[in-house]
Amino acid sequence: MEVTEEAREDGISIVPSSSLTVDVSLPLSQIKPRIIDLCRSLFKEWSCLEDSRFSVETVSGGITNLLLKVSVKEDNGNDVLLTVRLFGPNTEYVIDRKRELQAIRHLSAAGFGAELLGVFGNGMVQSFINARTLSPSDMSKPKLAAEIARQLRKFHEVEIPGSREPELWNDIFKFLERASALKFDDSEKQRKYETVSFREVYDAVAELKDLTELLDAPVVFAHNDLLSGNLMLNDDEEKLYLIDFEYGSYNYRGYDIANHFNEYAGFDCDYNLYPDKDAQYHFFRHYFQPDKPHKVRDEDLEALYVETNSFMLASHLYWALWALIQAKVSPIDFDYLDYFFLRYNEYRRRKETCFLIARTYLTNS
Template sequence: MRVPKLAAEIAKELRRFHAVEIPGSKEPQLWNEIFKFYESASGLQFDDAEKQRTYNTISFKEVYGEIIEIKELTSRLNSPVVFAHNDLLSGNLMVNDDEEKLYLIDFEYGSYSYRGFDIGNHFNEYAGYDCDYSLYPSKEEQDLFFRHYLQPDKPDEVSSKELEVLYIESNTFMLASHLFWALWALIQAKMSPIDFDYLGYFFLRYNEYRSKKEANCSLARSYLSGLHKS
């Protein structure tokens, strides 16, 4: 996904996807889903004693506080509400080499949500199935994506201000993405028949959230403060 030509095509296709009008309520579902996940995830009981011990180390009071903080911060960014894919990982991209055409597939998690969440969530997926978060896209890689998302026909004409807005938006909502999938993983740890360490995946996502939180939140708050002063 990080190959520049492919990244540009993904950005263009995502812009087209975000322009789709779906009948029904256009109320963004992100925080409703996260709070639902939290309610389910915070009251689990495991038959496996080792899993239960690991689960008991989670401070759900802390997690709830993090949800409230990120919800409040992202609400100040005025991210546009779009019909979002919400799960744009490499496995949900299909490339037809003969036609040189890219398709987004698997809309299981599709719903009205925030533009910044869909893009930030996609950037988190640069980590791949090995969850190597050192592969998270650089500022330059993100700018290339933003240019083709914002102006597919004239990417070089995107202003530095437009790039800044989308950079702040996406890199704040990427924190919400970690919270979303961390809580999702706890529910899967209890419910899923798939042999996968979902409990471990919770800690992977939550620890990555904590490692990025301070820098990304500080950037967003500094940006918002600048807007207020101007």
């Protein structure tokens, strides 16, 4: 399959687009003909292919998206594999899709994630990555941790057009405003929701913002959601892929790393799996100097350690508030209210130690 370049923007190919939408709530049997129509609409060379040339299967149904694997048998006998990503309903409340689409064009051009092939009303079409998704326990393995650090450093060096102001606190305060004005029809959900002290949460956010600003952390284009499900590995080629950039934005370097470390907790949210200092230093060394990790200066390691573990608290606050909004708008059967309390309580459990480390460092530096 060839994608015709209709124009170029900042050196980036403009991919085919369609206004078609696909209802993500439909069963696969009803989604399949809509996906076939979508492919014919986007890619002119497939416009006359019979339905039998297309195969559509579910790859995964995550918290915000539905991923489909599409196989197309072309007239020349070639089989082309695609991934179709359908955005979940109401995800615009927590994801800036315009920001995502702008970023993904440049990240794809820089070699990150799957190649962007087309966009449509509520999703995108990308090349298929022949690799396995990592498990949470994979991320802490020293060899893989080193490779993730190397790839993340390269990711942070990609330049995305537009404002380079960090989005973290804007997003958190936006989430806080939305989260504090919810009303649940379910009486038990409403009762649990009313136990949240938004004055306390606001004070926590403001205090942490003031502390992290003293660290003068570098601002990079960050992934912001580097959990195991967004890391893929081709074992034969030993090639690692960073995928799914829907939360990507300019942000603080330490936040992106800390958010990744929080994901060591895995699906059971066991935050005792958060990496210790030695494991963090191993990651930092390969982030700073992949070719000479043992040449990294001690002061650089210490500075990034303090930075990362201060922003670790911000990661908990971000996803706690995100969860409150999802509890209201998401159709997915998941206890988002409990997830709020899980993340917020972890913030409170870690706060004293992290603040002490940061304040001691700032006093001595």
